[in-house]
Amino acid sequence: MSYDTQPKASHFIDGAYVEDTSGTPxxxxxxxxxxxxxxxxxxxxAIVDQALAAAHRAQKAWGAMTGTERGRILxxxxxxxxxxxxxxxxxxxFDTGKPYQETIAVDATSGADALxxxxxxxxxxxxxxxxxxxxxxxxxxxxxxxxxxxGAWNYPTQIACWKGAPALACGNAMVFKPSEMTPLCALKVxxxxxxxxxxxxxxNVIQGFGEVGASLVTDPRVAKVSLTGSVPTxxxxxxxxxxxxxxxxxxxxxxxxxxxxxDADLENAVGGAILGNFYSxxxxxxxxxxxxxxxxIKEAFLKRLSERLSTAVIGDPMDExxxxxxxxxxxxxxxxxxxxxxxxxxxARRVTGGKRLxxxxxxxxxxxxxxxxxxxxxxxxxxxxxxxxxxDFTTEDEAITRANATEFGLSAGVFTRDLSRAHRVIAALxxxxxxxxxxxxxxxxxxxxxxxxxxxxxxxxKAAINHYSELKSVxxxxxxxxxxF
Ligand code: NDP
Numbered sequence: 001m002s003y004d005t006q007p008k009a010s011h012f013i014d015g016a017y018v019e020d021t022s023g024t025p026x027x028x029x030x031x032x033x034x035x036x037x038x039x040x041x042x043x044x045x046a047i048v049d050q051a052l053a054a055a056h057r058a059q060k061a062w063g064a065m066t067g068t069e070r071g072r073i074l075x076x077x078x079x080x081x082x083x084x085x086x087x088x089x090x091x092x093x094f095d096t097g098k099p100y101q102e103t104i105a106v107d108a109t110s111g112a113d114a115l116x117x118x119x120x121x122x123x124x125x126x127x128x129x130x131x132x133x134x135x136x137x138x139x140x141x142x143x144x145x146x147x148x149x150x151g152a153w154n155y156p157t158q159i160a161c162w163k164g165a166p167a168l169a170c171g172n173a174m175v176f177k178p179s180e181m182t183p184l185c186a187l188k189v190x191x192x193x194x195x196x197x198x199x200x201x202x203x204n205v206i207q208g209f210g211e212v213g214a215s216l217v218t219d220p221r222v223a224k225v226s227l228t229g230s231v232p233t234x235x236x237x238x239x240x241x242x243x244x245x246x247x248x249x250x251x252x253x254x255x256x257x258x259x260x261x262x263d264a265d266l267e268n269a270v271g272g273a274i275l276g277n278f279y280s281x282x283x284x285x286x287x288x289x290x291x292x293x294x295x296x297i298k299e300a301f302l303k304r305l306s307e308r309l310s311t312a313v314i315g316d317p318m319d320e321x322x323x324x325x326x327x328x329x330x331x332x333x334x335x336x337x338x339x340x341x342x343x344x345x346x347x348a349r350r351v352t353g354g355k356r357l358x359x360x361x362x363x364x365x366x367x368x369x370x371x372x373x374x375x376x377x378x379x380x381x382x383x384x385x386x387x388x389x390x391x392d393f394t395t396e397d398e399a400i401t402r403a404n405a406t407e408f409g410l411s412a413g414v415f416t417r418d419l420s421r422a423h424r425v426i427a428a429l430x431x432x433x434x435x436x437x438x439x440x441x442x443x444x445x446x447x448x449x450x451x452x453x454x455x456x457x458x459x460x461x462k463a464a465i466n467h468y469s470e471l472k473s474v475x476x477x478x479x480x481x482x483x484x485f
Pocket of ligand 1: 150151152153154177178179180181208209210211212213214215217227228229230231232233234236237250251252253254284285286382384410449450454455
């Protein structure tokens with residue numbers, strides 16, 4: 001199989017590919033082999049300025065179009081993404097190392113879902129009329145202007161669309177910066193949007209490291225910043241945005257709890273724990289990495305978990321049978337290995353996995369630790385890799401208290417056959433995106449985002465509209481103005 005993974009140019013600005021090789025070269029590494037498959041160049045200040053100027057210039061006319069016209073373009077782009085799903089999935093696999101079996105099902109398709117959903121909503125965005133006796137107020141839902149999207153490396157196509165689709169539906173322009181580790185996919189999203197009829201300048205992609213992101217955030221032409229990334233980066237970006245009172249959406253990290261009660265359906269609970277820890281080799285922000293298992297079901301749970309993990313097909317991500325791929329980078333693999341070592345040193349019991357695979361690329365075994373206690377590093381810090389921590393609990397109250405004893409609040413899940421308990425426990429858990437007898441579903445129709453240090457705002461669903469538009473209220477007086485003097 002040979003694919004041309006080198007993009008036409010590093011950036012996509014004002015409706016066209018743009019190259020500027022004077023920026024720092026960014027090697028693109030295929031995680032399954034460790035080999036370089038492309039080179040892009042970080043945006044120079046001139047490229048940053050070019051992208052922001054194009055977005056700023058184009059936005060007013062885009063915002064003045066009807067929502068139906070804007071939506072038609074987004075929905076056309078959604079259809080094109082679905083038609084090109086195979087090629088986009090192959091590229092996503094090269095960019096991230098995630099198995100093609102995953103990317104063909106999840107990445108371009110969920111990006112297309114976002115374009116279709118927000119394309120559909122665009123025509124029905126309205127303000128309201130508020131009658132006040134003879135006088136009245138009306139509200140106008142207006143675009144914010146130029147929005148900046150900054151992405152993490154785990155879902156490059158999806159993140160580019162989850163930010164772009166609502167922004168564009170509301171009449172904004174966007175400058176998107178992917179993670180420098182996965183720079184390829186967002187360029188394809190830009191290309192497709194323009195083929196679908198998007199006016200030049202409305203969706204731009206520029207490459208770069210954190211400093212490029214930082215220069216976008218502080219530019220006065222930018223009205224809003226939406227970041228998907230870690231909590232430390234979120235703090236920096238949020239405070240930089242605050243200096244100019246910009247709008248923000250922060251989709252940050254987590255250490256989410258998954259509570260499995262004695263009465264749970266064992267196979268479903270094990271399946272949920274696998275999905276919530278090992279999909280995308282564990283590189284998912286909402287993962288339920290603290291798996292609290294009630295003592296009565298613990299041994300049966302660990303036994304079935306180990307059995308099912310032993311059937312994971314680890315290998316070439318392009319092979320359709322492979323369902324567990326490498327880590328995104330050598331750096332991330334080393335971070336995870338370091339956590340595994342800490343788990344062992346702090347006394348957790350390794351049930352399975354724990355090693356790097358002896359082959360090219362950045363492969364780790366799916367790893368499970370049991371007898372984990374709340375104070376251990378692997379129970380407190382986000383690992384962002386295939387490492388599950390299993391903690392025991394006895395009572396519901398105890399599990400809730402311990403589950404909430406974290407600075408994070410992205411997700412939470414519960415497995416139980418007791419209907420009342422399921423809803424009671426989920427209501428008590430401090431998290432934004434929750435699951436009952438399931439884990440990690442993220443349909444575009446549902447709000448997605450975190451509480452506490454895991455974030456601010458929501459992506460997807462109608463809720464995202466509020467984060468990409470603002471209301472102007474207009475008071476209309478029908479009679480005379482009464483002034484005191
Ligand atoms: P980082 O926080 O390291 O980076 C996120 C993005 O921010 C990258 O594009 C990065 O650029 C950029 N960046 C870094 N510093 C700055 C800065 N000072 N100003 C502006 N931009 C900056 O996250 P990772 O890419 O390592 O992704 C993993 C993290 O993302 C995990 O914590 C994970 O939980 C979280 N995540 C959250 C999701 C959610 O929806 N809640 C979804 C997916 C991931 P560069 O990479 O070039 O340094």
